[in-house]
Amino acid sequence: MLIEGQNITVKKETGLILDNVSLQIDEKDFLTIVGPNGAGKTMLLKCLVGVLTPGSGRVTHKPGLTIGYMPQNLLIDPVLPLSVRRFLSLNLAIEADFLTEIIDETNIPHLLDRQMHNLSSGEIQRVMLARALARDPDLLILDEPAQNLDISGQLEFYKLLEKIYHNRQKAILMVSHDLHLVMASTKKVVCLYHHVCCSGAPQAITRDPEFISIFGDDLSKMMAVYPHEHDHDHFNGDSH
Numbered sequence: 001m002l003i004e005g006q007n008i009t010v011k012k013e014t015g016l017i018l019d020n021v022s023l024q025i026d027e028k029d030f031l032t033i034v035g036p037n038g039a040g041k042t043m044l045l046k047c048l049v050g051v052l053t054p055g056s057g058r059v060t061h062k063p064g065l066t067i068g069y070m071p072q073n074l075l076i077d078p079v080l081p082l083s084v085r086r087f088l089s090l091n092l093a094i095e096a097d098f099l100t101e102i103i104d105e106t107n108i109p110h111l112l113d114r115q116m117h118n119l120s121s122g123e124i125q126r127v128m129l130a131r132a133l134a135r136d137p138d139l140l141i142l143d144e145p146a147q148n149l150d151i152s153g154q155l156e157f158y159k160l161l162e163k164i165y166h167n168r169q170k171a172i173l174m175v176s177h178d179l180h181l182v183m184a185s186t187k188k189v190v191c192l193y194h195h196v197c198c199s200g201a202p203q204a205i206t207r208d209p210e211f212i213s214i215f216g217d218d219l220s221k222m223m224a225v226y227p228h229e230h231d232h233d234h235f236n237g238d239s240h
């Protein structure tokens, strides 16, 4: 077990945001949290990371757990000069060889001398991912990492994430609205709407009545058809 959240409850003046949410992340898990806007996904990640203390409930970390957290938004002061190179090592003691490995893996060597506030959304996400990886985390936590990217940027980012997952064999916990794009790599999906509505393997969850009632039948069908096992080879340019 890497993180165990038990009966996490968060109340704000606006109402009950997390209601008795329990969730466990194990080694090598690839877990994606889905849910409508305002469902409490970011709040749950913050509780699990430990930057927010829930009103009640408990979060337990494996002793010595290292987390690489990639938040939803990075606020960079455009007046303050901050190069990518500097951003990557800010307050971190990293071995040069390891940093170079990560820079290559996330395909950002050409960005090192650029200013953070001049990067495109896709470039920022790769740099943020590199920064999260620089701590050599046991668990990578990403909050809607592809939200500002166009469809090809999303595909590219999730492909990179899948490569990192396979290369490093570390756990990933992610909030994403792009379940159709991460179905193939995600091992488990948790559908959150203030409480855990349903959870399970992505193929199974898309048939769950609670999931369908939240996301609609069309989306569920779209996701359900996306992953399919290949029991045949492709010839003649057939690319399905």
Ligand SMILES: Nc1ncnc2c1ncn2[C@@H]1O[C@H](COP(=O)(O)OP(=O)(O)OP(=O)(O)O)[C@@H](O)[C@H]1O
Residues within 6 Å of the ligand: 012, 013, 014, 017, 035, 036, 037, 038, 039, 040, 041, 042, 043, 044
């Ligand atoms: N500090 C706060 N005080 C009061 N309410 C808050 C606070 N932070 C978040 N909320 C509210 O809690 C609810 C859940 O917010 P959260 O950001 O966790 O949702 P989310 O599921 O991540 O949404 P999205 O998909 O839009 O990012 C929202 O209604 C939000 O307005």
